[in-house]
Amino acid sequence: MKNSAPYCNWIQRLLPKMIVTTSALTLFACGGGSDSDTSIPTTPEESSPPVSTFLISTTVGAGGSISPTSASVTEGETATFTLAMEEGYEIESISGCNGSLTNLTYTIGEASTDCEISVTFLLTPPDEETEEEGEDSGETNLEDNLGEQKTLVALIGFKNQENKITRQQAHDLIQNNPNSLNTFIKENSNNKAWLESDVLDWVELDKEADEYFSADNYDNEKYHDDAIAAISNLADLASYDRLILMGSRSERGNPGCYAYQTKRYVGPDNHYFGYFAVMGGGGLDDDVVGCLTPGRIAHEYGHTFGFGHIFETDCAIGDLPQSLIDRHFDNSCQNKGYWETYDTMSFDVNYPLYSTIWRSEAGWLEDDQVTVVSESGLYTLTQASLSSSGTKLLKIPIGQGLEGKQLYYYVEYRKKLGGFDEEEFIAKSQEYEVLVRHTDFNGGIENKDKITYGYETAEGIREAITPLDVGQDFVDTYRNLSFRVERLYEDQEMSVADIRVSLPALTILPSYVYRFSANDDQEQTVTLKNTSDDSWVVSSLTMKGRHPNAFAVSNENCIDQPIMPQDKCEINVSRVRDTASLGFLAISINDGEFLHAAELMGESLLIETEFDPNAPLEWQDYTSQYAKDINWEDAVAYCHDLSFNSHDDWRLPLIEELRAAFQQSSTPLYNITTQLWSISEPAGNLYNAYYIDGNEAWYNGDKLQKYNALCVRSQ
Known part of the structure; x- marks a missing residue:
């Protein structure tokens, strides 16, 4: 079985710019892309130099692949990516980078920021042979995250490449020094996980780098096959839980930095089955954005534990998004990409600890260190920068999203303590941070990413990583949810934060996100449930968002009717236009005492007129x-x-x-x-x-x- 594409892929900004041609298998600098079998040839980009380039990375679930796995695209340009399915799989969903899918070609929108394409595949009913094979489930086994992590690091070079990192340097990055990956994993996991690694000295491939990675070719799959074939006779690959292909920067092309969230078959004839990462194209002290920095190594290795990313959205002070599906529609908030600090799964330069979200999901926190908030009240958080007892993560259920994905808000308390977090706080000139994040509402269960927020001044200068601090409440108006830092104090040598949580007075069922597809009934039922101790009245229902006229309330049975505690009320929402639409239903309770919102997504129902080049x-x-x-x-x-x-x-x-x-x-x-x-x-x-x-x-x-x-x- 062939392997699917990696969770993320970073191509360093210092690499030669890659450009896009009409061939979906190549990267080339161009001004457009095609979206049908009768494609229209693209044209060269304008002669003016690009302002900047942005990283287009990919995340792919089990059952298929995407090629290329990443691209560096000039601002304002597009790129095309080709999908391939393993036997027995079909495309379930694809999203990200404002792109579109035609047949097996995904074309992104104009590049304006770093972004990520997310693809999931659906397994069709298996035959007996597939059932017997059974191992390549594409799932992350929680037990795999505990105990010894047997890891092989293979140094892979290209023909005529000058190798810049020694075997000892690679070993020091991974295993035994205060800043190594092993020390980092032990610190994050409270010694529940650790590395036992071997470093295979340089193996030179028969091809030069640009035969894999160039303007006319970007073939990570062939690179995987050749590299694993070259090392399979030098090491017993079956004895390793995790495999890292590591390489120094080549001026003639590089594979980039990426990793898979689940176990994969990789290499010719499935030579290797396990967790897999590539860290090629980096540097040491001379390249802070390269793959071979401690933070980037920890970032990619984190994906092999099943971790996603945390993305930051910056907003005007006191103005959090109304829609969590379309956070930027009113231009009050801007996507900052991988800019969120205090988590190496986001901005990894300063190498801070993983978020307690990931540490909890990996099984590295004790059950009593994660509190699932079920009622409003005061909750105590212990700092998460050093190992200690106490609650490390507050987890506040919001409801369900697409595909039954559970949506949460998360709160954690980080402080200028410990060998890893301290440098991040020094860089930010801060002593502590109370962080609020939430599940990404976009996509289904395969999308494990999280979202955080920062505030900007009127001049656009970021003031804080998150809008929660002493004297600064975090208020999500359209989810009727708020957090307050009551006090920060020391308790028996532990740094503690008291957090006041106010939960919503209503829950939206069965989901907070309603998707109207071409095959769905174009009317859906939104159920409101009173989860408070008091009765309330629905005062008004208003369509808002990017396309407020695309949806309509079919009945107003809930209006002005008292809803008693634990009672429900149903609202029918209809799709009233055929073009692709985004909006949300704003629900006002008790004449605006509080609000709530149900997210609405409508896929295009238009049957576009077929292009006739001869029509007058x-x-x-x-x-x-x-x-x-x-x-x-x-x-x-x-x-x-x-x-x-x-x-x-x-x-x-x-x-x-x-x-x-x-x-x-x-x-x-x-x-x-x-x-x-x-x-x-x-x-x-x-x-x-x-x-x-x-x-x-x-x-x-x-x-x-x-x-x-x-x-x-x-x-």
């Missing part, structure tokens, strides 16, 4: 009349309502029609100097639509952006 079209006059500086929604409405040249059957054009008329023709109808929206939406992407940029480039971008609309009609 009439275009609006670009030289004298077109709609300027409008978002996609307004562009669709503008063309629908347009009466021009004695006709009223105008529409927003297909992306293929725009490109054929203005980019592919040897005599373009007009010289386009602006961005023009199309009606075309990326499959499976609720956020974006395609547009052209002048007479060369085309992208898919956020529908909230303001571009222009030039209408067309079929003659």
